Amino acid sequence: MPELAEVDHSRRQWDPGLDRRVMEIHLPRPEVRIFRGEDPASLRRYLVGKKLVGSEARGKQMLFQFSGGAWLGVHLGMRGELRHERMARGGTFLPRKHDYLCLRMSGGSVLAFEDKRVFGRIRFHRDQAPPVWWTSLPPSVHTDEFTLRLMADFLARRSRAPLKAVLLMQECFHGVGNWMADEILWRARLHPAIPSGALAPEEIATLHRTVRWVSRTAMRIISDDWSYPPSWLFLHRWEPGGSCPRCGADLDRGALGGRTTAWCPACQPCRG
DNA sequence: ATTCTTGTTGCATC
C-alpha cells in the first residue's frame, strides 16, 4: 500500500501525539531488521521524556521531530503502517503481532509502527539539525520542484532502461511505487517497455504532466475519503482477466523492472 | 505446497 499518498496518510495517523510527551517506549523485537544500523536502546534513552513537535513526509520517507534535537525517520517498506490508538481504561496497551515500535504518549494515546513484512526501516538521529539523509532527499513528484527539466534530464541519462523501471527510481520519481507507475503510464498512453530515451519532447511533457496529476490527485483522494473512482487502472489491475477502464480491452501483465506490471495493449501500443 | 506481493539494496554484468 505505502506509496506517496498513503505514506502521508500514515504520517497523519500520529498527529494525535503532537505536543505530547513520550512516556514509555515498547520495542517488542528490537533485533528485527527494521532497526538495522540503529541501537534501539539509545532510541529509548533519548526519546523518553521528549515531546513530538512536528512531522513531514517526502516521497516514501517520513521524519518525526521531537523536542531537544531528536528525530525519528520512518520508511514503511512494503506493508508498514502507522497507527494511533487510545489506551484502554486500565492504562494497558496490547501490541499487535507485527508492532515493532510503540510510543506511549502523555494524554493516554499510543503511536504504533506495524510492519507485516519487515521491509520497513526506523532511523534515529540526535542533533539540533535534521539528518543529512533527510535534507538530501530529492523533491517529491507532487511538488513544484519536480520540474519538467529535472525529469527530462533523468530520462536522458537512463535512456536504455524501460519507462516502468525508471518510474520506480526514487532518486528522480520520489514517491512513485508500483501501482502509481502503472497508473501514470496508462494515463499517458505509454507502453511500460518503451526505452526512456525514445520519447518525443511532447511525450516527455505529457509524462511529466501525468506524474503530477496522478500524485496530486491521489494525495487529495486519500486525505479526503479514500474513494478512487472506478476509472483508475489500479483498481482493476489485480483482478484476473481485468479490463481497461477506458476502452474495455483485456489488460496485459508481465514483469518489467523486476516488478509485476499491468497495461492496456490497446491504449498503450508497443514500440521501440 | 507453491507462488505471489504496493520496496530497496548490493552485486554482477554490460
Added chain:
DNA sequence: AGATGCAACAAGAA
C-alpha cells in the same frame, strides 16, 4: 565510470 538487471531480504495471503 556509469547504467542496467536481478537476486535477496521475510512473512503473510491466495
